[in-house]
Amino acid sequence: MNQKRTFGTVLTILGILGIIIGALAFLGIGNLGLSKLNSAVPFIVGLIFFMAGINLVKTTGDRA
Template identity: 40%
Template structure:
């Protein structure tokens, strides 16, 4: 496996984790008290997820 693919998979997993954590914050919030953390974790999770998927997709498999 290529190092770029491993890095892309790691970014994807971190992105999924960030999106899940943002969803947990959203479900457990009682108003606007966690809005800043929700936006930060959601945007970073989305950014990491998109970067990881595109990294894995564009890396060519050379044997």
Template identity: 45%
Template sequence: MNVKRVFGAVLTILGVISLIYTGYELINKSTSYTSLIVIGVIGLIFFFSGISLVKNTKDEA
């Protein structure tokens, strides 16, 4: 099992969770928009970096 793939999967899952949380709070009209923007941006960074790690890592068995 490749460590980079596992780390990429964990980053992707964390990104999805933070994006879902951001969307949920925006729908509920939360008043702390600054923190929601920060959480959303960090979620996007985690999501796309995790996807690229999984996609670009070669399987060497």
């Protein structure tokens, strides 16, 4: 497996986790102790990681 694809997969997984944590903090679930405004930070960072990971996986070609 290509290193770029592996890194893209890791970024995508981290992005998904960031989006989930941001959404849970916004809803007040899980006792994360973040305000509504502060919960936007992990959501936006997760969204950036997710988009970068998807883009890296999509644009990296396979070589045998």
